[in-house]
Amino acid sequence: MRTEHGTAHGTAGAATDGHDLRHHGDAEVRxxxxxxxxxxxxxxxxxxxAWLRKVVAGSLDSLAAYPDGRAARAAVAARHGLSADRVLLTAGAAEAFVLLARALRPRRPVVVHPQFTEPExxxxxxxxxxxxxLLREEDGFRLDAAAVPEEADLVVIGNPTNPTSVLHPAxxxxSLARPGRTLVVDEAFMDAVPGEREALAGRTDVPGLVVLRSLTKTWGLAGLRIGYVLAAPETIAELERAQPLWPVSTPALAAAEACVSPRALAEAARAADRIAADRAxxxxxxARFAPHGxxxxxxxxxPFVLVRLPGAAAVRHRLRGLGFAVRRGDTFPGLDERWLRLAVRDRRTVDGFLTALERAVSPAAR
Structure with a gap:
């Protein structure tokens, strides 16, 4: 594990040290x-x-009125056993990263990589x-809290981490929390972990803790943009002041309330178990590609795995020719062109992908 100190302010493209921080998986598909x-x-x-599509569609009758997030905010708070003043609804977790960067004005922010690049x-x-x-491959990309500089007043880490799929112990x-430090934990994929073990959402005993959650991953709502922040009331108030008016649409609010209902939580738990089986x-x-490196x-x-493969960039292009899109890894700080991220899919899709991968790595394909 090693530490790098930033030396330059960001640019609109957010490309640094050869890593395109604004490259995301959707670009591989479109x-x-x-x-x-x-x-x-x-x-x-x-x-x-279908039931969630029906909820969203039903909300369209209310589009003439300005969005009212009180019911959704209360539902999210109840889901985590918190008071409503500890919850902020956002247009996806990505908006939360922007609010944190603009509202909190940290002097020494540190991001633990490899991870989702939007926070940086x-x-x-x-x-x-x-x-x-930078977490190291030889350490299994696991966290060493001692590597985070003591003077860091904002620390960002994902758990489970995108793209490594590592679940750090809560x-x-x-242990990264300190007086005067904001600890931001991106738990966008925690509901895909059976039992949400190692979650910090709902904790009020960790000083400076800010937990981000997304409802777009498990529920397929990336186009609707809905997520939320859990933090101390004073932090929530600061972030809320930085938000535009009515930042979350009425359909997104309806979806948020529905996705934290007991029915939805039970369905998400079943989905997490399926994901674990499909990932296995x-x-x-x-494993049969170990001889290929x-x-x-x-x-x-x-709900994804990270793989290292010699010639990964060429393999990725061959897979496209065979009808499969995978995520390049070289846009993540700490990784290079040898890495690919693979989303977990159902067994039939995975079997088709493995057949295509067999062709993509064969000597005849080169």
Whole structure:
């Protein structure tokens, strides 16, 4: 594990040190308009379910009125056993990163990488110099809390981490908290972990804790933009002042309230179990590519896996020709062109992908 200190303010493109921080998995699917099987975007494939589409559609009758987020905010608070003043609804978790960067004005922000790049991009765009703690492959990309500089007054970490699929122990993440430090934990994929073990959402005993959650991944609502922040009331108030008026639409509010209902939570728990089984099937299938130099980061705990493969960039292009999109890894700080991220899909899709991968890595394909 090593630490890098940022030396330059961000630019609109947010590309630093050769890493395009604004490259996301959707670009792998839409680049050339091809009809590709999507293993690049970390959104559950069989979503949104019919009952949720019905809820969203039913909200359209209320579009003439300005959005009223009180009921959704109360529902999210109840879901985590918190008071409503500890919840802020946002237009996806990505908006929360922008609010944090603009409202909190940290002097020494640090981002733990490899992870989702939008937090660093938002900080740089807000004019901050950003330090990096780079987790190492030889350590299994696991957190060493001692590597985070003591003087850091804002620390961002994902759990489970995108793209490594590492689930850090809650105690290790919480140990990053300090008086005067804001600890931002991106739990966008935590509801895909059976039992949400290692979650910090709902904790009020960790000083400076800010937890971000997304409802777009498990429920297939990326186009609707809905997420939320859990934090101390004074932090929520600061972030809320930085938001525009009516930042979350009426359909998104209806979806938020529905997605934290007991019925939805039970369905999400079943989905997490399915994801774990499908991920095990994918990892087992990838084992046969070890002679080709393929290595899976294990144990994987999220709805995706990270793999290292010699010639990964060429393999990715061959897979596109075979009808499959996967996520390049070289846009993540701490990774290079040898890495690919694969979203977990159902067994039939995975089997088709493994067949295509067999062709893509064969000597005849080169």
């Amino acid at each position: 680049d050339d308009g091809s009809a590709l099987v999507d293993l690049a975007v970390n959104v559950r494939a069989d979503t949104p379910p 991009a938002a900080l740089r765009d807000a004019g901050h110099t950003v330090g990096r703690v 105690a290790a993440v919480a 099937h994918l990892v087992a299938g990838l 393929l290595r899976v980061v294990r144990p994987a705990e999220g």
